[in-house]
Amino acid sequence: MPDIGGYSLRFALVIALLGFGSAIYAGAQRRSEWTRVAERSVWVVFAFVSVAMIALFYALATFDFQLLYVARHSARSMDLHYRLAALWGGQAGSLLLWLWMLMAYGVASVWFNRTKNRTLMPWVVAVVLANALFFLVLVTLVTEPFERLQPGDTLSDGDGLNPLLQHPVMMIHPIVLYIGLVGFVIPFAFAFAALVTGELDTNWFRTTRRWTLFPWLFLSIGIMLGGRWAYEVLGWGGYWAWDPVENASFMPWLPATAFLHSVMIQEKRNMLKTWNLLLIGLTYTLCLFGTFLTRSGIVQSVHAFAQSPIFTSIFLGYVLFSAVVFFSAVALRRKEIRSPNRIESVVSREAGFLLNNWVFISLLVWIFTGTLFPVVSEIFQGEQITVGPAFFPIMAGPLALFLLFLTGVGPLIAWRRASLASVTKQFRWPAIVGLITSLVVWYALGEGAAYYPIMCWGLGAFSVGTIVQEYALAIRARVRKGEENVLQAFSALLRKNQQRYGGYIVHLGAVLIIAGMAGSVFDEERLENIRTGDEFEIGGYRLQYLTATALPMQHYGGAVARLALYRGEKPLGVMTPEKRMYWLEQQPASIPSIYSTLRDDLYITLTAIEADGSATFKVYRNPMVNWIWIGGCVFVLGSLAVMWPHPDRSRAPKVG
Amino acid sequence: MTKGVQIAIGATAIAGLIGWYGATNLDAAPSFTYYKSLEEFQANPGARSGARSRVHGYVAANSIRRDIEAMQVHFRVQNTAPHTGSESGPPLEVVLVSLETPDLFKDGAEVVVEGHLVAGSGGPVFEADKILAKCPSKFEATPTDSAES
Structure with missing residues (x-):
């Protein structure tokens, strides 16, 4: 079975090469029969790569420890679902997963465009296969997932998977993240095809918008799942540490989000064409670059993969090559894509969207600088200087406030030129709501008042105010016409203008997330060393240490501490932080215990049971963390509302 | 205009x-923090006088002492992993001003300590307020690692 996997990857490499050739020929000579050939080769490559995936799954499921990959990343003691998830627990396997997803996207784009965008398709296929060729070369020549151990070294058991990854969220997190990162290849390919063919009118980006929304949604979910996993498993009390690997997944999200906004200006006003192409190029380049960062380990990170220099240089070459080709194509076509329209007034929706784009890009520049600072300082100064996690919020905080403001203003203000009267009329109530909220927060915080939450929650309330007002006005108008009740009107709005009203829900989610994060200003943490029976207090909670007992033996052992939790005299339950030891991997892990409410989370980890019998706990009180996850759910629902294929809309005339 | x-x-x-x-x-x-290996840190006195640094090294065998009264952890960091048996330069005395040590912190662990050098009673001591420990295999063992294990 492993042989089948290895061979099918080699076949896939040959077919991809032939398919790439026919795609280029079809594009250059405008031979549509060759386009079909190239498209079929996408199907064939997909089939061969799928066989390789199945072969690796099979090897993991059947304990085939002759394979280096299986021996390194699984063990007999692991449950079947975690053994299968080990496919993306290591380097070679996750490259294979990336390749498979790339081909799945390729097949989908070929299928959905079988009767449209015919002149673009050869170039789309060429881009997909060029990317596939790179990954095929990696998995057949550089890091082979089907590499065998020497016959003498065959093992009876494997090394197992990092226990921290043996968590339900971690089974799906990499897949979700990859669906996001890899998916941007399709908008990238369409943009490139439009550049090569010179068909830079409206077709490519209408097609591209939907293909961007889909991976963008998955990337958003992936980032949030990563935060959730860190919070539940890593036990340091937070969800985001500005680690290079986290930044690597967040950086492409920024230009992608900017694109989804600015593409609307192109749609309505035929402006910013070049800018949109650049954003798409930047997004995909950052997806590849982020993968490179994670894989190469050039930046110190808790969870980067250690790598060989050959791999690093090949991957960096690939990232640079694809960026150079794309951006030179934009440069060569720059005269043709110059937009005929200009911004007419600074007080207009165009200007609002443009500002929004600048904010996203500034955020990107800041995060990029911080992430690569050690590398750059090493090159120029000969000394590695790292910037701590405190570096990033310096700018991210104020920019988030600015975004909250734009979230409220942008969608309401008129296109072209807004009059003072209309601005006053539209923003009167939301502005009042925002101001009152700020004042209430200021008053409620009393001595502990800090500017950030006052501004943040005030602006958040302002944004939510605009959203509620938009819905209320539109629903009232529909209900007054008769025949519809409030709920029917609500769903009609989402159906008839899903981009706008779905977008508002996405904004609502984003506001909740940012508001929840602002709660971190009031985070409290304590380190306590206590004996059984002792108590301590934190932020209105009282904890009493009851006992510590040994964990029942499984593939891990260790201790669990029990603490009674009270608010005042009211008992809230028992907290059970664990200190685990995974025998096989010889790796300890602290699993936190979390008491979670809408107001705050009480988060406790067992740091150590000391030699003298006392126990050391790290306790955090994290206000409003739950609003981040709630906001995340709202965000996802809103995105689904934007993307939902309504039958009456999809029957719109097909173009091309 | x-x-x-x-x-x-x-x-x-x-x-x-x-x-x-x-x-x-x-x-x-x-x-902003300098990131150095222990050798680089010890070789460059300029950066030793109080500047905030991150120093990379390995926990010396049997050097960890948890002082629960003072809520501190004392240990030494050396520039090679103890179990390899290779020659190691003079170790660095480290005091972590917390009892909060990471899960992977133990004898021989690869660590990065963050803080600055202060004068102690028995010579200079690196006062760390942060410590990171790395899993020796990370997510992916390098080929040499697995040959040993």
Whole structure:
């Protein structure tokens, strides 16, 4: 079975090469029969790569420890679902997963465009296969997932998977993240095809918008799942540490989000064409670059993969090559894509969207600088200087406030030129709501008042105010016409203008997330060393240490501490932080215990049971963390509302 | 004044404000930290006098002492992993001003300690307020690692 996997990857490499050739020929000579050939080769490559995936799954499921990959990343003691998830627990396997997803996207784009965008398709296929060729070369020549151990070294058991990854969220997190990162290849390919063919009118980006929304949604979910996993498993009390690997997944999200906004200006006003192409190029380049960062380990990170220099240089070459080709194509076509329209007034929706784009890009520049600072300082100064996690919020905080403001203003203000009267009329109530909220927060915080939450929650309330007002006005108008009740009107709005009203829900989610994060200003943490029976207090909670007992033996052992939790005299339950030891991997892990409410989370980890019998706990009180996850759910629902294929809309005339 | 100029002025004003904000706040955050191996750190006295550094090394065998009364952990860091048996230079005395040690912190662990050098009673001591420990295999063992294990 492993042989089948290895061979099918080699076949896939040959077919991809032939398919790439026919795609280029079809594009250059405008031979549509060759386009079909190239498209079929996408199907064939997909089939061969799928066989390789199945072969690796099979090897993991059947304990085939002759394979280096299986021996390194699984063990007999692991449950079947975690053994299968080990496919993306290591380097070679996750490259294979990336390749498979790339081909799945390729097949989908070929299928959905079988009767449209015919002149673009050869170039789309060429881009997909060029990317596939790179990954095929990696998995057949550089890091082979089907590499065998020497016959003498065959093992009876494997090394197992990092226990921290043996968590339900971690089974799906990499897949979700990859669906996001890899998916941007399709908008990238369409943009490139439009550049090569010179068909830079409206077709490519209408097609591209939907293909961007889909991976963008998955990337958003992936980032949030990563935060959730860190919070539940890593036990340091937070969800985001500005680690290079986290930044690597967040950086492409920024230009992608900017694109989804600015593409609307192109749609309505035929402006910013070049800018949109650049954003798409930047997004995909950052997806590849982020993968490179994670894989190469050039930046110190808790969870980067250690790598060989050959791999690093090949991957960096690939990232640079694809960026150079794309951006030179934009440069060569720059005269043709110059937009005929200009911004007419600074007080207009165009200007609002443009500002929004600048904010996203500034955020990107800041995060990029911080992430690569050690590398750059090493090159120029000969000394590695790292910037701590405190570096990033310096700018991210104020920019988030600015975004909250734009979230409220942008969608309401008129296109072209807004009059003072209309601005006053539209923003009167939301502005009042925002101001009152700020004042209430200021008053409620009393001595502990800090500017950030006052501004943040005030602006958040302002944004939510605009959203509620938009819905209320539109629903009232529909209900007054008769025949519809409030709920029917609500769903009609989402159906008839899903981009706008779905977008508002996405904004609502984003506001909740940012508001929840602002709660971190009031985070409290304590380190306590206590004996059984002792108590301590934190932020209105009282904890009493009851006992510590040994964990029942499984593939891990260790201790669990029990603490009674009270608010005042009211008992809230028992907290059970664990200190685990995974025998096989010889790796300890602290699993936190979390008491979670809408107001705050009480988060406790067992740091150590000391030699003298006392126990050391790290306790955090994290206000409003739950609003981040709630906001995340709202965000996802809103995105689904934007993307939902309504039958009456999809029957719109097909173009091309 | 054309719209282009208006926008340019607006953009410059915003960029200036943001830049000013960023620049003034950078000092406030203890952000910039030198990252050095223990050898580099010991070889460069300039960076030793109180500057905040991150120093990379390995926990010396049997050197960890948890002082629960004072809520501190004492240990030594050396520049090679103890179990390899290779020659190691003079170790660095480290005191972590917390009992909060990471899960992977133990004898021989690869660590990065963050803090600064202070004068102690028995010579200079590296006072760390942060410590990171690395899993020896990380997510992916390097080929040499697995040959040993």
